[in-house]
Amino acid sequence: MLIEVGHFALVLALIFSILLVVLPSIGLYQNKFSLAQLSKPLVWVQCFWIAVAFFVLMSAFLTNDFSVKYVADNSNTQLPILYKASAVWGAHEGSLLLWVFVLSLWSVAVSLFSKRIPSDLLNQILIVLGALSFGFLLFLLFTSNPFERLMLPPLDGRELNPLLQDFGLAVHPPMLYMGYVGLAVPFAFVVSALIRGQLDSTWLRWTRPWALISWAFLTVGITLGSWWAYYELGWGGWWFWDPVENASFMPWLVATALIHSLSVSEKRGAFKQWTVLLAIGGFSLSLLGTFLVRSGVLTSVHAFATDPTRGLFILIFLFIVIGGSLVLYSMRYNLLQKSNPFALFSRETGLLINNILLVTAMLSVLLGTLYPLILDSLNLGKISVGAPYFKAVFVPIMLPAVLALAIFPFVRWKKDNFSRISSLLRYDWIGIVLLTLLARVVLTDNIYVLIAIGLFIWVTVHIMVLFINRIREKSKFSLAFMGMIIAHLGIAVFVLGATVTTQLGIEKDIKMSINESQNIAGYDFIFNGVNRYERDNYSGFMGDINVYKAGKKIAQLSPEKRYYQSGMPMTEAAIDPSFTRDLYVALGEELAGGAWSVRVYYKPLVRWIWLGGLMIAIGALFAAIDRRYFLRVKS
Amino acid sequence: MILSWQFVLMIVLSSLFLAWFLYRPIKANLSDDDSNISINRQRQDELELDISQGLIEKAQYQEAEEEIIRTLASELNNNESKNITIKPLIWSMMIFLFVGVLSLSVYSQLAPKIIPNADNGINEPLSMTESINKLESYLIENPEDFQAWKMLGLAQVGTGNVEKSIESFEKAFLINPNDIDLLLQYASAIAANQDGKFYGKSKILIEKALSLDPQSIQVLYFSGIVAAHEGNLDGAIEFWEKALYLMSTDHPDRNIIEEALGTVLNLQVK
Numbered sequence: 080m081l082i083e084v085g086h087f088a089l090v091l092a093l094i095f096s097i098l099l100v101v102l103p104s105i106g107l108y109q110n111k112f113s114l115a116q117l118s119k120p121l122v123w124v125q126c127f128w129i130a131v132a133f134f135v136l137m138s139a140f141l142t143n144d145f146s147v148k149y150v151a152d153n154s155n156t157q158l159p160i161l162y163k164a165s166a167v168w169g170a171h172e173g174s175l176l177l178w179v180f181v182l183s184l185w186s187v188a189v190s191l192f193s194k195r196i197p198s199d200l201l202n203q204i205l206i207v208l209g210a211l212s213f214g215f216l217l218f219l220l221f222t223s224n225p226f227e228r229l230m231l232p233p234l235d236g237r238e239l240n241p242l243l244q245d246f247g248l249a250v251h252p253p254m255l256y257m258g259y260v261g262l263a264v265p266f267a268f269v270v271s272a273l274i275r276g277q278l279d280s281t282w283l284r285w286t287r288p289w290a291l292i293s294w295a296f297l298t299v300g301i302t303l304g305s306w307w308a309y310y311e312l313g314w315g316g317w318w319f320w321d322p323v324e325n326a327s328f329m330p331w332l333v334a335t336a337l338i339h340s341l342s343v344s345e346k347r348g349a350f351k352q353w354t355v356l357l358a359i360g361g362f363s364l365s366l367l368g369t370f371l372v373r374s375g376v377l378t379s380v381h382a383f384a385t386d387p388t389r390g391l392f393i394l395i396f397l398f399i400v401i402g403g404s405l406v407l408y409s410m411r412y413n414l415l416q417k418s419n420p421f422a423l424f425s426r427e428t429g430l431l432i433n434n435i436l437l438v439t440a441m442l443s444v445l446l447g448t449l450y451p452l453i454l455d456s457l458n459l460g461k462i463s464v465g466a467p468y469f470k471a472v473f474v475p476i477m478l479p480a481v482l483a484l485a486i487f488p489f490v491r492w493k494k495d496n497f498s499r500i501s502s503l504l505r506y507d508w509i510g511i512v513l514l515t516l517l518a519r520v521v522l523t524d525n526i527y528v529l530i531a532i533g534l535f536i537w538v539t540v541h542i543m544v545l546f547i548n549r550i551r552e553k554s555k556f557s558l559a560f561m562g563m564i565i566a567h568l569g570i571a572v573f574v575l576g577a578t579v580t581t582q583l584g585i586e587k588d589i590k591m592s593i594n595e596s597q598n599i600a601g602y603d604f605i606f607n608g609v610n611r612y613e614r615d616n617y618s619g620f621m622g623d624i625n626v627y628k629a630g631k632k633i634a635q636l637s638p639e640k641r642y643y644q645s646g647m648p649m650t651e652a653a654i655d656p657s658f659t660r661d662l663y664v665a666l667g668e669e670l671a672g673g674a675w676s677v678r679v680y681y682k683p684l685v686r687w688i689w690l691g692g693l694m695i696a697i698g699a700l701f702a703a704i705d706r707r708y709f710l711r712v713k714s
Numbered sequence: 715m716i717l718s719w720q721f722v723l724m725i726v727l728s729s730l731f732l733a734w735f736l737y738r739p740i741k742a743n744l745s746d747d748d749s750n751i752s753i754n755r756q757r758q759d760e761l762e763l764d765i766s767q768g769l770i771e772k773a774q775y776q777e778a779e780e781e782i783i784r785t786l787a788s789e790l791n792n793n794e795s796k797n798i799t800i801k802p803l804i805w806s807m808m809i810f811l812f813v814g815v816l817s818l819s820v821y822s823q824l825a826p827k828i829i830p831n832a833d834n835g836i837n838e839p840l841s842m843t844e845s846i847n848k849l850e851s852y853l854i855e856n857p858e859d860f861q862a863w864k865m866l867g868l869a870q871v872g873t874g875n876v877e878k879s880i881e882s883f884e885k886a887f888l889i890n891p892n893d894i895d896l897l898l899q900y901a902s903a904i905a906a907n908q909d910g911k912f913y914g915k916s917k918i919l920i921e922k923a924l925s926l927d928p929q930s931i932q933v934l935y936f937s938g939i940v941a942a943h944e945g946n947l948d949g950a951i952e953f954w955e956k957a958l959y960l961m962s963t964d965h966p967d968r969n970i971i972e973e974a975l976g977t978v979l980n981l982q983v984k
Contacts, residue, residue, distance in 0.1 A: 080718065083825070087721050090821045091728060094813050098732075102809075112797045113739045114805070120735040124728050197749045198742040220824060228826045229861065233895075279789040280753040281746060346757065347778065348785055417788075419781045426769075492764060493774035554767050642960065647929070707756060 082147055085135030086226035088128040089176075092183070093216040095125040099209030103202045116198070118205035119190045125212065126183035133180045136225055137167050146232035149173060149225045155236040157616035158244070165249040166239045171373060171389075172225035174252060178369075179215045181253070181260045186212065189264060189289070195708075196285050203271035204264075211263055214396045222389045241617070241643040247307030255300030255327060259365045261293025262330055265337065266362035266404070269355050273407040278351060278414050286358065287341045288703045291562075294334045295699035301327055302692030313650030313665045315586065315680040317577075317688055320469045325448040326368030329441050333361040336437040338699070339430045347492060348419040349427055353434060355415060359404045364441075366397045371448075422494035429487030436480040443472040481534050481574060484567050485541035507544055511536050523583070531578030538571035559705040566698025569691045576687025585681040588667070591624075592674040600681035602662060603627040604636075609666070609675055617643045619651075622666045622675065626655060638666040638677070661685045721821070725814045733806035747790050754786040842873050860889040864896050871903055879903045897923040898936055912940045931957045935971055942978055950978050 099121040106115025136149070140163045145151040153173075154166045168177040186208040193201050219225075265286045272282040304324070309317045318324065337357040344354045370393040408415075421427040447464040455461055489500055501508075515533040523529065542564050549556060589597055591606035598604075607623040619641035626634040636653035643649065655662040660683045667676030744752075761778055764770045770778060849866045856862060867882035883900035890896065901919035905912045912920060920940050923933045934957035941949035954975045961968050 080720065083718070084720050084724070086825065087724060087817070087821055090817050090824065091724060091813070093820065094817045095728070097816075098809065098812070110796060110798050111800050112742065113736055113800050113802070116740045116742070117732065117735060119740055120732055124731055128724075128728070194743055195749065197744055197746045199746065201743060220820075224824065277746065277789075277791075279746070279750050280757070280785065281749045284753045346760065348781060419778075491768070491774070492770045493778060494771060549767070552767060554763075707760070 081135055082226050085132045088131040089220055092125050092128040095121055096209050096213035096216055100206055103206050115202045118202040122186045122190045122205050126187045129180050129183045133176055140166055145236045146228055148227045148229045151233055151236040153239050155238055162244045168252050169239050169243045172223045175219050175223050176225050178256055179219055181256045182212050185261055185264055204267045207267035207270045218392050222392055241647050241649045245311055251303040251307050254296055254303055258293055258297025258300045261296055262362045262365050265290040265358045269358040270404055273411045283345045288708050290338050291699045291703035294338055295696040297331050298692055298696040302689050306689050310652055313652050315663050320466045322448045323372055325444050326371045329444055330361050330364040332437050332441040333357055333364055336434045337361055339433050343427050343430050352415045363401045369393055370397055425494050426487055426490045426492045429490055432483055436476055440473055440476045485538045488545055507540050511540050525582050527578055528582050531575050535571045535575040542568055557705055559702045562698040562701030566695045569694025572687050573691025576684045579684040580682050583683050587679050589677055590674050591677045599679050604679055617641045624664055636664045638664045640666045729810040729813055732809050736802035736805055750789040754782050757782050845869050860886050876903055876906050894923050894927050898932055912943050931960055947978050
């Protein structure tokens with residue numbers, strides 16, 4: 080009966096989402112405050128029932144209730160308890176339930192932490208969020224019911240995809256969804272302002288912290304996904320330009336543009352049109368990602384389903400959300416036209432350049448992602464757009480963006496001149512050139528690495544100068560300023576890590592016999608053989624490799640080759656991590672005479688990629704909790 | 715549809731929760747004007763901070779200050795509307811009725827018609843014959859329910875009515891020809907009607923299952939049986955060894971396959 084309670088709880092949540100749209104709307108338009116204020120309790124009660132449904136499904140996994148089809152398809156008695164819990168979102172139905180749950184949590188957060196937002200605006204925002212959750216709950220209940228029963232419950236369930244039997248599943252999807260779904264909040268702010276026709280200072284002020292928090296979560300989610308792919312997929316890559324990865328990256332790029340655009344709109348009253356379009360675009364791209372993953376148009380490690388009914392539903396929903404918000408935008412266009420003037424060389428221009436570059440980068444990724452799908456759907460042949468395209472297009476677009484992000488924090492609002500900046504920074508620029516030349520002499524002659532080192536020094540030196548200037552002026556360090564510094568430094572760290580590991584990394588596929596030694600990047604890898612072992616839900620082989628540097632043992636690596644009950648083989652890499660490099664070993668196939676094929680990677684600065692991502696997210700959180708958002712309102 | 719006290723309780727509690735807020739509304743936040751005034755005042759303070767940090771020139775500072783004042787002037791509405799009171803009891807009743815009727819109607823459309831192991835007022839489990847009768851009458855109204863046809867076929871095998879079970883499995887097969895479990899059950903029922911021999915259609919069904927999932931332990935087991943029946947002992951050994959390899963050591967079906975493998979290996983020796 081518990082399963083039916085969970086199912087009914089979802090139905091109740093759907094009904095409350097209808098009430099959430101209807102009752103406060105009546106209250107707002109008929110000036111009945113008692114009805115308008117119901118938006119908050121309606122959000123709470125809706126979230127409560129979604130939480131009940133979510134935990135009922137989790138309990139079905141934990142208690143091996145295989146009468147539930149979703150549980151029987153994705154879990155079995157042998158699965159470790161952590162993976163049983165995370166298997167809740169390991170396939171389409173449960174992950175959609177998580178999506179809806181996260182949306183309801185965001186709605187509750189908005190209702191609780193918005194005491195400085197006028198009631199009418201807040202109620203309107205909650206109405207928009209309620210409409211979105213109505214769409215998703217409808218999708219969940221009518222096409223993707225996670226509580227579907229089996230007439231003949233099996234004695235044991237099938238198996239969770241072995242790739243997902245990992246700690247990464249417990250953290251990556253919830254974080255990513257917090258970001259993805261979080262973009263619904265700035266979207267709801269913008270749509271509410273458009274509905275009310277009040278595109279004033281209030282919505283601009285309060286959209287920014289929510290955009291920053293959701294962007295931080297999206298950054299963490301993408302970073303965790305990259306880290307997970309690196310250690311789990313067994314071939315040492317950290318980004319594959321997989322269409323579904325791109326689907327999460329595109330909203331990130333637009334959200335990055337949004338938080339910058341918001342800062343100009345909020346402080347100087349410019350770019351309001353941009354800001355509105357970016358908020359709509361960010362959430363629309365997150366819906367597009369949902370469509371790509373769940374419609375069956377893609378084949379990917381991330382793809383959940385191949386059900387055209389689901390695809391059609393999301394497509395219609397996407398059309399309503401994008402179409403509806405763009406219609407609103409066009410209706411309120413006259414209110415958005417007013418923009419305060421600024422000179423060609425000003426901080427506003429810098430942020431505009433940042434916006435243009437980020438949106439261009441997003442469009443290039445969108446083109447590379449959708450082009451093969453469009454060709455395929457028109458029966459014009461199958462093509463694959465891979466890493467070479469994305470690297471060739473994306474990197475040149477982002478290069479000037481990294482250059483600009485160091486310079487423009489020095490540029491004044493409204494009007495400035497380049498000669499002032501150049502006289503301020505000319506000695507630093509000479510120093511940067513000299514340091515880069517020194518790197519050419521001392522470190523490497525690889526041109527890409529030198530560019531990355533140059534960019535790293537460029538950003539770091541400018542940030543240091545900015546920092547020192549503030550100390551000299553005895554200015555206060557606001558959290559927003561600190562956040563900006565940390566995030567920009569994170570970009571520099573990421574660029575250096577990504578370039579160095581790609582350019583200077585070493586990868587070798589080798590045959591290793593027992594006691595054989597191989598030298599890679601100055602490290603001696605000695606193969607001691609392979610042992611067979613058994614676990615509850617898989618069996619496998621575990622290699623034993625000792626690593627020596629200059630005759631001193633520095634690591635013992637145990638790469639695994641696992642065979643799960645479904646027979647699917649899985650490679651579990653063994654990694655010796657450090658701040659400056661990773662040693663990464665993956666076990667291949669058994670060869671004749673007790674030898675094994677082994678893949679060995681030397682990955683310099685690979686950890687900097689995720690460190691950079693983490694710094695960007697921390698920077699965003701710093702900016703989101705800046706003092707300006709907590710000042711008391713004087714009436 | 716199942717209407718249980720839990721559902722009624724859920725509806726009542728939710729409605730009471732909302733009714734509470736109709737009687738005791740949450741205090742309103744500040745007005746739009748108050749918010750805009752305070753934000754623009756803060757913008758002015760930040761502008762002063764900007765000029766002290768050299769982030770804006772004096773001439774532009776004055777321009778920006780005027781912009782803030784102009785923005786605030788354009789944002790002030792002062793259109794405070796009069797609040798219209800409502801009758802909480804009527805709205806509470808309406809909410810209760812709306813939630814109750816609509817949630818139960820939607821659920822009746824979505825809920826499964828038969829719930830396995832659900833305590834819906836039936837204390838004694840149905841006998842096999844009663845189950846078959848119930849399933850047959852259910853399938854008259856829902857002839858496209860794949861699971862129900864499969865379940866009926868299994869129940870008919872259980873009562874020894876193999877002929878009927880083959881018909882039911884065939885119906886299920888026409889709805890979903892790619893269900894591994896059905897393919898194996900259907901093949902077994904046909905084989906039972908052929909003195910336990912897997913040939914003809916039963917063999918084709920097992921081969922189809924193997925092509926769909928070559929790693930399934932059950933499929934490998936049945937494929938071994940088909941091979942053994944054809945006298946292909948090497949083939950049978952290969953299938954069963956693969957199945958054993960894929961099984962965990964404490965798998966409940968391990969003994970069955972080991973026994974079958976032992977028998978075939980003995981035959982080979984002889």
